[in-house]
Amino acid sequence: KAGVTQTPRYLIKTRGQQVTLSCSPISGHRSVSWYQQTPGQGLQFLFEYFSETQRNKGNFPGRFSGRQFSNSRSEMNVSTLELGDSALYLCASTEGAGYTFGSGTRLTVV
Amino acid sequence: GENVEQHPSTLSVQEGDSAVIKCTYSDSASNYFPWYKQELGKGPQLIIDIRSNVGEKKDQRIAVTLNKTAKHFSLHITETQPEDSAVYFCAASSSGGGADGLTFGKGTHLIIQP
Numbered sequence: 001k002a003g004v005t006q007t008p009r010y011l012i013k014t015r016g017q018q019v020t021l022s023c024s025p026i027s028g029h030r031s032v033s034w035y036q037q038t039p040g041q042g043l044q045f046l047f048e049y050f051s052e053t054q055r056n057k058g059n060f061p062g063r064f065s066g067r068q069f070s071n072s073r074s075e076m077n078v079s080t081l082e083l084g085d086s087a088l089y090l091c092a093s094t095e096g097a098g099y100t101f102g103s104g105t106r107l108t109v110v
Numbered sequence: 111g112e113n114v115e116q117h118p119s120t121l122s123v124q125e126g127d128s129a130v131i132k133c134t135y136s137d138s139a140s141n142y143f144p145w146y147k148q149e150l151g152k153g154p155q156l157i158i159d160i161r162s163n164v165g166e167k168k169d170q171r172i173a174v175t176l177n178k179t180a181k182h183f184s185l186h187i188t189e190t191q192p193e194d195s196a197v198y199f200c201a202a203s204s205s206g207g208g209a210d211g212l213t214f215g216k217g218t219h220l221i222i223q224p
Contacts, residue, residue: 004153033211043154043199045211056210090153098144099212101153 004102006091012108018079021105025072025093032074037088081109112137114202116215124223129190131218133200134182140202143183148197195222
């Protein structure tokens with residue numbers, strides 16, 4: 001059974017640009033969540049999608065957005081990148097019995 | 111919102127000894143408490159979880175205990191091995207890890223000394 005797949009693994013972007021990250025959940029999982037991991041703030045919840053609907057959103061500015069497609073794949077977008085957006089972005093999927101995380105996308109903003 | 115405190119931030123133990131990591135949470139509505147292990151370059155991996163209707167759960171060398179009254183839960187690893195070296199995170203959720211997401215502790219860097 002394939003795990004959670006995140007692409008790309010690494011990204012380098014310039015301040016002011018926008019970026020889109022992709023997540024393919026475990027087959028059959030309808031819930032996909034996104035987390036930001038930084039050394040200072042740790043793991044922080046961004047948002048959760050279930051059957052194409054955002055059910056909850058963490059305390060992040062509107063520059064952070066996401067969506068989920070009918071096949072449960074999800075994307076998150078960050079617009080007008082800031083240096084502080086440099087982080088590991090993790091996607092996790094679940095079908096009710098605990099999250100499975102992907103390996104993440106390492107975003108560096110320069 | 112929920113707040114999860116985790117201690118210690120670094121724990122060094124001799125191979126074969128036991129390791130204990132402790133977490134406290136603030137929201138009495140939290141009912142799901144998972145523990146994750148994160149190795150360098152990888153995403154967090156679920157190693158054990160417990161729900162609020164259970165006081166203790168074991169899986170081979172790993173156990174978790176929950177005290178709902180005191181709002182704290184702990185991870186116990188016995189007979190530690192070099193491959194246990196990693197960063198461990200506790201988390202809490204009031205929705206079973208679903209819509210409300212997980213609130214994580216800051217992590218414990220566990221070092222197993224040979």
